[in-house]
Amino acid sequence: MAGSPEYAFNEYLRVAVEYGVPALLLMLAAIGVCLHRGVRRKRIGLCGGVLSLLVFSFWQPAF
Numbered sequence: 001m002a003g004s005p006e007y008a009f010n011e012y013l014r015v016a017v018e019y020g021v022p023a024l025l026l027m028l029a030a031i032g033v034c035l036h037r038g039v040r041r042k043r044i045g046l047c048g049g050v051l052s053l054l055v056f057s058f059w060q061p062a063f
Helices: 011-019 021-040 044-056
Strands: none
Touching: 011 021, 021 044
16 A cells, blocks of 8 residues: 655655755764774774664665
8 A cells, every 4th residue: 555655764865854965964974984983993893783774774665
């Protein structure tokens, strides 16, 4: 059953719509800095977990 969605399931789109593009860019910059520092300090497992959460936040249900 298709209908109009009430919530944005893509977190990046939700941040851009609710807070604006500058807030989205600030959020992405903060994530990038954290990942960069994690790789430099050889915290690969932690960075992999964060990366999996970043990919999961793109998920949109098909129902």
